[in-house]
Amino acid sequence: MRIDILTVLPELLKSPFEASILKRAIDAGQVEVHLHNLRDYSDKPHKQVDDYQFGGGAGMVLMIEPIEKCILQLQSERSYDQVIYMTPDGERFNQQLANRLSMCENILLLCGHYKGVDQRIRDHYITHEISIGDYVLSGGELPAAVVSDAIIRLIPGVLNNETSALTDSFQDGLLAPPVYTRPAAYKGWKVPEILISGNLPEIEKWRDEQAYQHTKERRPDLLREEEI
Numbered sequence: 001m002r003i004d005i006l007t008v009l010p011e012l013l014k015s016p017f018e019a020s021i022l023k024r025a026i027d028a029g030q031v032e033v034h035l036h037n038l039r040d041y042s043d044k045p046h047k048q049v050d051d052y053q054f055g056g057g058a059g060m061v062l063m064i065e066p067i068e069k070c071i072l073q074l075q076s077e078r079s080y081d082q083v084i085y086m087t088p089d090g091e092r093f094n095q096q097l098a099n100r101l102s103m104c105e106n107i108l109l110l111c112g113h114y115k116g117v118d119q120r121i122r123d124h125y126i127t128h129e130i131s132i133g134d135y136v137l138s139g140g141e142l143p144a145a146v147v148s149d150a151i152i153r154l155i156p157g158v159l160n161n162e163t164s165a166l167t168d169s170f171q172d173g174l175l176a177p178p179v180y181t182r183p184a185a186y187k188g189w190k191v192p193e194i195l196i197s198g199n200l201p202e203i204e205k206w207r208d209e210q211a212y213q214h215t216k217e218r219r220p221d222l223l224r225e226e227e228i
């Protein structure tokens with residue numbers, strides 16, 4: 001899989017891909033992540049990429065030309081399953097959407113800044129719009145990092161144990177059960193007995209029950225009505 005991220009602030013996006021699971025996936029060639037600085041595609045003096053909005057009002061808008069030039073350049077090199085704009089008014093990101101996107105070959109993520117991007121880019125080049133939640137951030141870089149992280153860890157082979165993504169919250173419609181590690185007792189706080197029993201089927205059963213109870217308490221909306 002290949003992810004191309006278009007941004008005016010590539011430095012904001014470097015470190016998430018330089019550590020831990022994402023770095024390992026990139027080093028192992030399971031995913032390629034390419035950052036593109038939109039300023040490199042500006043023909044204006046001083047590499048200008050934004051301008052005042054028509055109609056007046058506070059806040060700059062990213063201009064069409066550098067974004068279009070960058071998208072066209074990339075599209076001339078390969079075809080993209082999705083050209084995605086990160087925006088608060090997009091489809092709300094969730095695990096299902098992450099699953100769908102993890103099956104793509106090539107995706108392009110466009111990060112807005114200031115007031116956003118010229119609407120005509122959205123009308124003519126964007127195939128999908130994604131929001132990471134009902135709040136407004138300064139730029140699309142952190143949302144693009146969030147979406148990339150969620151997708152990359154789902155690519156087969158990226159997580160050491162293939163099943164570990166399957167046991168995470170939301171993957172099976174439930175929240176994850178609690179987890180413990182050594183020491184088995186700390187300040188008198190004990191790990192549930194069952195987890196050190198070695199009885200794998202019983203442990204599995206306990207985890208399923210815990211996941212269900214936890215979901216019922218915190219996110220009953222995730223359970224279908226007849227299951228509650």
Ligand code: SAH
Nearest residue numbers: 086087112115116131132136137139140143
């Ligand atoms: N004027 C816009 C917000 C612009 S915020 C509005 O009111 O909808 C600047 C940029 O940050 C956006 O172009 C978008 O790329 C990004 N952004 C901000 N919040 C976001 C969110 N919740 N999800 C995805 N992208 C977001």
